[in-house]
Amino acid sequence: MERKKAIEVQNVAKSFGTFQALKGVSFDIYDNEFFTMLGPSGCGKTTLLRMIAGFESPTSGTIRLHGRDILDQPPHKRRVNTVFQSYALFPHMTLEANIAFALENLGWEKARIRDRVAQMLDLVHMTQFARRRPAQLSGGQRQRIALARALASEPEVLLLDEPLSALDLKLRQAMRDELRALQRATGITFIFVTHDQEEALDMSDRICVLGAGEVQQIGAPNEIYEDPENRFVADFIGETNFLPAEVVSVEGDRATVTTPLGPVTTWHKGAVAGAPAMLSLRPEKIGMEDQAQGHALHGTITGRNYMGGYTHYTVTVNGIELRVSKRNAVSHGASLAVGAPVRLAFRPDSARVLAR
Amino acid sequence: MSWRDFRIWGLAPAWVIMALTLVLPIAIVVLVSLSTRGAYGGFDWGLSFDSYAKILFEEDWDGNLAFTPQYLAIIGRTLWLAGLTTLICAVLALPAAYVIAQAPARWKAVLVYLVTLPFWVSMIVRVYAWIIILGNDGVIEKTLRGLGLVTDMDSLLFTNGAMLTGLVYSYIPLMILPVFASIEKLDPALIEASHDLYGSRWVTARRVILPLTLPGLMAGAVLVFVPCLGAVLEPILLGGGKTMMMGNLIQTQFGGGRNWPFGAAIAVTLMVLVMVFLMLNALRARREVGHA
Numbered sequence: 300m301e302r303k304k305a306i307e308v309q310n311v312a313k314s315f316g317t318f319q320a321l322k323g324v325s326f327d328i329y330d331n332e333f334f335t336m337l338g339p340s341g342c343g344k345t346t347l348l349r350m351i352a353g354f355e356s357p358t359s360g361t362i363r364l365h366g367r368d369i370l371d372q373p374p375h376k377r378r379v380n381t382v383f384q385s386y387a388l389f390p391h392m393t394l395e396a397n398i399a400f401a402l403e404n405l406g407w408e409k410a411r412i413r414d415r416v417a418q419m420l421d422l423v424h425m426t427q428f429a430r431r432r433p434a435q436l437s438g439g440q441r442q443r444i445a446l447a448r449a450l451a452s453e454p455e456v457l458l459l460d461e462p463l464s465a466l467d468l469k470l471r472q473a474m475r476d477e478l479r480a481l482q483r484a485t486g487i488t489f490i491f492v493t494h495d496q497e498e499a500l501d502m503s504d505r506i507c508v509l510g511a512g513e514v515q516q517i518g519a520p521n522e523i524y525e526d527p528e529n530r531f532v533a534d535f536i537g538e539t540n541f542l543p544a545e546v547v548s549v550e551g552d553r554a555t556v557t558t559p560l561g562p563v564t565t566w567h568k569g570a571v572a573g574a575p576a577m578l579s580l581r582p583e584k585i586g587m588e589d590q591a592q593g594h595a596l597h598g599t600i601t602g603r604n605y606m607g608g609y610t611h612y613t614v615t616v617n618g619i620e621l622r623v624s625k626r627n628a629v630s631h632g633a634s635l636a637v638g639a640p641v642r643l644a645f646r647p648d649s650a651r652v653l654a655r
Numbered sequence: 656m657s658w659r660d661f662r663i664w665g666l667a668p669a670w671v672i673m674a675l676t677l678v679l680p681i682a683i684v685v686l687v688s689l690s691t692r693g694a695y696g697g698f699d700w701g702l703s704f705d706s707y708a709k710i711l712f713e714e715d716w717d718g719n720l721a722f723t724p725q726y727l728a729i730i731g732r733t734l735w736l737a738g739l740t741t742l743i744c745a746v747l748a749l750p751a752a753y754v755i756a757q758a759p760a761r762w763k764a765v766l767v768y769l770v771t772l773p774f775w776v777s778m779i780v781r782v783y784a785w786i787i788i789l790g791n792d793g794v795i796e797k798t799l800r801g802l803g804l805v806t807d808m809d810s811l812l813f814t815n816g817a818m819l820t821g822l823v824y825s826y827i828p829l830m831i832l833p834v835f836a837s838i839e840k841l842d843p844a845l846i847e848a849s850h851d852l853y854g855s856r857w858v859t860a861r862r863v864i865l866p867l868t869l870p871g872l873m874a875g876a877v878l879v880f881v882p883c884l885g886a887v888l889e890p891i892l893l894g895g896g897k898t899m900m901m902g903n904l905i906q907t908q909f910g911g912g913r914n915w916p917f918g919a920a921i922a923v924t925l926m927v928l929v930m931v932f933l934m935l936n937a938l939r940a941r942r943e944v945g946h947a
Contacts, residue, residue, distance in 0.1 A: 354847055374850040387848035391866045400862070401852035448852070 302329040304366070305456055305488040306351060311360035313346055320346050322512040323360065328456075328490060333482050335491045337499040338509035339535065344492045347509075348458050351490065352381050364455060375404070380449035381458040384465070386441045388433035394420070394444050395429045401452045419447040422484070439470045446478075450485055459491045463498060475501050496536050500524060508532050528568055530653050533579040540585075540621050542578040544652060546570045554652045559619045560596055565647045569654030577653045582611065582624040584649040588635070590625065591644035600639050610634070614641055681926070688919035696913040706920035726904070730924070733901040736815065737883035740822040744830040744879050745872055747823070752835035752871075753864075767835065770828050778825065782888045785821050786812060789893070813895030821889040826882060830875035837871025838864070870940070877936055881929050901925050 306328040313321040321343040328334045336344040349355040351362060353374030361368055369377055380401065388397050398419050402412045420426045423443035433441055442462060449457055459478075463471045479502050482489045493499055499506050500520040508515040508523060508531075515535075516528035527533035530541070544556035544563075554567035558578050570576050586592050601620065602613030612623045612635065623643065635641060688706055690698040710730075713723040755766045773781055788794045789811040799805045811817055841864065849859040887902035894900065899907075901921060908918025 352847075352851060354850075374847070375853045375855055379851075381848070381851045383844050383848060385842065385844050387842065387844035389845060389848070389863060400849075400854070404853035404855075404858055452853070 304328070305330045305332070305364070306490070307361075307363040307366075308347070308351075309361045309363070311347065311350065311357045311362060313343065313350070313355070314358050319512050321357070324509070324512075324514050325360075326507055326514060326517055328488060330488055331486050333479065333489045333491065333502055333504045335493060335499040335503040335506045336509055337493055337496060337506050337535075338515075340494055342509040343512045344494075344509050345460060348381075348460055348490065348492045351456070352379055352458055353377050378452075378455045379458060380452065380454040381460060382442075382445045382449045382462045384460045384462065386433075386445040386462075386465075388441060388444060388448070390433050393430050393432055394425065394436075397433070397444060398448045398451050401448065405452055415451055419451045422450075422481070423447045438466050439474065442466065442474060443477075446481060450481070450487065453485075454487065456488045456490060459489060461493055462491075463493070464495075471498075478502060500536070508535065510535065526566070526568075527579065527651065527653065530577060530579075530655070533651065533653060538582055538622065540580045540582065542580060542619060544576045544578045546572050546574050546576050546652070548572050556652050559617045561594070563594065563647045563650055563652075565650050565652060567652035570652045571654075575655050577655050578650050579653055580621070580645060580650045582622045583626075585621065585623045585643055585645045587612065587614075587623055587625045587641060587643055591642050593644045593646035596643040596645075598641055598643055600635055600637050600641055603635070603637055612641075614643060616643065684919045684922055687915055688923050690916045690919075692914050692916055696915070698915045706914075706916040707924075709917055710920060710924065726921070729899045729904050730901060730928075732815070732898070733884055733925075734928070736819055736822060736900065737880050737886075739819060740826065740883045741830075741876050741880045743819070743823050744827045745834075745875065747827060748830040748834045748875060749865075749868070749872075752831050752838050752868075755831075755835050756838040756841075767832070770831050770835075773825075773828060778888060779892075782821050782825065782892045785817070785824065785893055789817050789820070812893065813897050815894075815898055817893040818889050818898065818900070821893040822883050822886060825886075825889065826879040829878035829882075830872075833874040833878065834868060834871040837868045837874075841867050873936060873940065877933065880932065884925060884929055 304327045308327070309325050310323045311321055311325070312319070312323045320341075324343070324347070336347060338344045346355060350357055351364075351369075353369070353372065353376075356370060362370055364377065364379065369379075388394075389400065392400070395416050398416045399412050402415060407415070416429075417426070420429055423446060425440060425443055425447065428436065428440065433444070436444065442465075445462070462478075463474055466474060475498060478489070478491075491499075491502065500523075503520055505517060505519055506523050507517045510531045516523055516532045518526075523532060524536050527536065533539050534541075542558045542560065544558045546567075547555045547557060547562070549555075549567065549570055549572045552566055553564060554570040554572075554576070555562060555564040556570070556576055556578060563578060567576070596616050598614040598616035598621070600612055601615050604611040607627070609624045609626055612625060614621050614623050621643070686700070687698055689703060690701045691703055691705065693699050708720065710726045711722060712720040714720055751770075755763060755770070758766055786793070790796075791810050791812070793811070795811060796805075796808060799808065845863055845867070846859055849863045854862065885902050886900055887906050890896075890898065890900040890903040891906070894903070896903065901924075905918045905921050905925070908914045908921065
């Protein structure tokens, strides 16, 4: 079944003077999707979001909302609402009035507005605070009201501009689950912008990785993490070891490369026989001592960072430094000292060959 | 010296200056207003409320007091002109301040400087300029004649309109600056949020920008309204003494009228009006804070 497109971004480019913030990006966002635009600061993700909201216009290209070109519509005509990074709650209005604002502008009847405001306050568990003002709320509560305000009119798309970045760690964790639940409950398309890859992996149906003004990869969180399209994605999402590699042969999706750790045959993206490439090998894919399985290696521990649940080791193998993370499966288990020899192994299928 | 001592003694110079330049003169004015008119001008110390009574009542040749509205009319006109000036300044200052606040950083400083520019020229010169503009054979009249729009017109000078023009012109910078300051403090995300939530430009101006710049508007209102109540130059030069305001009424009593106690009584009345206005404003501001 063909899914309905909520947003179509087509060849959208944006220049600020000589700086090209977006170099002609295209992608579709489907109805009822939790779609995340992820990238480092300056990658153009916020610019894209502001274009969909109507606060900025592209230098070229089009943006469609449910099939209609919206670029000539001012922000207040677009059935799209934003949760701002700073929340931007109106400080002179009560929470009720903040939520009612959009509905009043749409010309809803008083009784209907009252019902909807009550319903939204209930949805975000803030009913008892209805008459308060934003200044009297905590960060998490403001966040909830900003969400309730933006969702009240049932916009066709909800835009979220790094809404969790102002919250502390614990709260951020809880809000992720709440956001996801809210998206499922309302069925509204969420477009979420963040530079935090963990947030993106946790919440999204699909992630669009943006880098240097271009789409680097679009896919489900596990696709983005396990099968990165290129070096940028492999590097930006999670941690990885990049090993220099020479491509010996390519057979369909699989390539054989020589590396300082010996020959490896695995899945590849863009490898060409005879050309130099990279082998990306994530720290948790390398087993150590009792966890070691697959392609065996011997090395020496040169660094150690205890993280509680995990210990991150730096191991030198054949003159190459590898980052290895070991799950601390047993409390007060035997710890490996710096300088100790160590047995490592990885499954070749878990590594990826990427074009250099 | 402890912090506590410093708070007391550190303020001493300020207290002395305030006592000498504010409290003492006001006390003298109050005492003069309670005195009686001297035979040869000046005043004789005393304790009488005759001068205050004179504001409302006229003594005829037989010594009977009869109500007279002539001074009340001047007080009324003063309040009316000051209020109208404040309102016009506010209406003109809002868009001007908004434009300045939206201007790029390097233009902002220039525009703020331009707003304060009139203060670099003597007030008398600036008000005099309006005589040239509004007067008989002045710029406006000549232009209108030249265009053939009028053949014969009443003088624009020496009218309430002329005074109002002069007052608005003189005090509008005092409105623009605080309004500009409060617009600049306004988080632009709030304006975007209003547009985002289907608020048109008009809705955004009325429901977001105006309420959030109200503190600046109120500060500007105080800065414009209070000096307008005591304005002297505009009524003298542009009102021509035909239409009086409290400021030049007081001036006349101390000058040509040679009735110091009466002049002082009007001055005290003016001061009380100002204080009532400021207190109402402070009460409103406190209520506002209580709400926030």
